[in-house]
Amino acid sequence: AQKITQTQPGMFVQEKEAVTLDCTYDTSDQSYGLFWYKQPSSGEMIFLIYQGSYDEQNATEGRYSLNFQKARKSANLVISASQLGDSAMYFCASDDSYGQNFVFGPGTRLSVLP
Amino acid sequence: GAGVSQSPRYKVAKRGQDVALRCDPISGHVSLFWYQQALGQGPEFLTYFQNEAQLDKSGLPSDRFFAERPEGSVSTLKIQRTQQEDSAVYLCASSLARGQDTQYFGPGTRLTVL
Numbered sequence: 711a712q713k714i715t716q717t718q719p720g721m722f723v724q725e726k727e728a729v730t731l732d733c734t735y736d737t738s739d740q741s742y743g744l745f746w747y748k749q750p751s752s753g754e755m756i757f758l759i760y761q762g763s764y765d766e767q768n769a770t771e772g773r774y775s776l777n778f779q780k781a782r783k784s785a786n787l788v789i790s791a792s793q794l795g796d797s798a799m800y801f802c803a804s805d806d807s808y809g810q811n812f813v814f815g816p817g818t819r820l821s822v823l824p
Numbered sequence: 825g826a827g828v829s830q831s832p833r834y835k836v837a838k839r840g841q842d843v844a845l846r847c848d849p850i851s852g853h854v855s856l857f858w859y860q861q862a863l864g865q866g867p868e869f870l871t872y873f874q875n876e877a878q879l880d881k882s883g884l885p886s887d888r889f890f891a892e893r894p895e896g897s898v899s900t901l902k903i904q905r906t907q908q909e910d911s912a913v914y915l916c917a918s919s920l921a922r923g924q925d926t927q928y929f930g931p932g933t934r935l936t937v938l
Contacts, residue, residue, distance in 0.1 A: 714866075745926065753913060755867070755929035801866050812857065812927065814866035 712737045714802050714815035722821050723792045730777070731787045731818045733802030739763075742804055744785040746776065749799040749817070758800075761785060792822045826850065828930035830916050836936045837906045845901045845933045849918030856899050857927060858891055859915040867915050873899060906937045 713736040723729040735744065746758040761769045761776045769776040777786040785804075789796055799819050805812040829848045837843050849856050855874055859867035860883075869883040875896040884891070888906075893899040903910055913934050917927035 743925075747929075752931075753934070754931045755915060755917070757926050757928060760926055803866075812869055814859075814868070817866050 712739070712742070712804050712806065712811055712813045714804060714813055716802055716815040716818050718818045719816075720819045720821070722823055723789075724823050725794060726791055728788060728790045729792055729820065731789070731800050731802075731820065733785045733787065733815060735783050735785060735802070735804050737783075737804065737806070739806045742806055744776070744778070745803045745805075746774070746785075746787045747801045747803060747814075748796075749801060751798070755801070759787070789820075794822050794824060796820060797822045828916055828918050828928055830914075830930035830933050832933060833931060834934050834936075836938065838938055839907060841906050842902065842904045843906055843935065845903075845914050845916075845935070847899045847901070847916030847918075847930060849897065849899070849916070850920075850928060851897075852920070853918035853928075854896075854921050855919040855925070855927075856893055857917045857919075858899070858901050859917065860885075861913045861915055861932070863912075870901070870914075903935075906935075908937050911935055911937045 715734045742763045744761040748756045759771045759774045761778045768778050773790045775788045799817045801817045802815040831846045858870040861867040871891045872880040873893040888904045890902045913932040915932045917929045919925040919927045
């Protein structure tokens with residue numbers, strides 16, 4: 711079974727600085743996907759970024775980039791130039807090659823300070 | 825374009841009552857997922873549909889939980905004889921196809937069982 715670990719329950723970052731949110735995963739699948747979602751206090755889950763296990767380049771989406779280190783089973787999210795609106799819960803998740811067994815980590819609460 | 829919608833957004837039930845939660849996925853999305861999110865935790869998988877077929881219901885916590893998607897679009901999650909431990913946010917997500925495809929989430933239904 712897949713497992714996602716997020717070791718940082720809470721993080722603080724100064725506005726305009728970069729921050730890295732950690733995620734490690736445990737899977738026996740050869741093919742899998744890795745995802746990051748943002749959940750503001752309003753509750754909706756907002757998709758941020760996706761990395762496929764066979765993608766050789768790290769995924770980037772605007773201010774978000776995924777630092778994918780396959781050998782270490784690590785998929786950290788990097789947010790550049792933090793904004794106050796980035797304050798939210800961030801969840802790392804993975805699925806298997808069938809798009810099933812979608813598993814979320816426990817989340818990291820990010821607080822951006824003015 | 826319309827995203828995933830869920831209704832009701834909030835539901836208060838007395839213990840023992842039956843509830844029905846509705847999910848309207850993004851039009852054309854084949855896959856539909858239900859998750860349960862307890863306060864302060866990440867979402868936990870409940871069940872998965874591909875079109876009208878329920879391919880995985882391994883996450884349903886008990887036989888009081890039942891989900892259907894009879895025409896391959898709208899889905900209903902039914903909880904019979906609700907108990908206090910059922911209080912949570914129930915999230916619905918849809919994806920275009922199976923297999924490492926991004927899931928798009930609805931706003932959730934917050935269920936409170938008194």
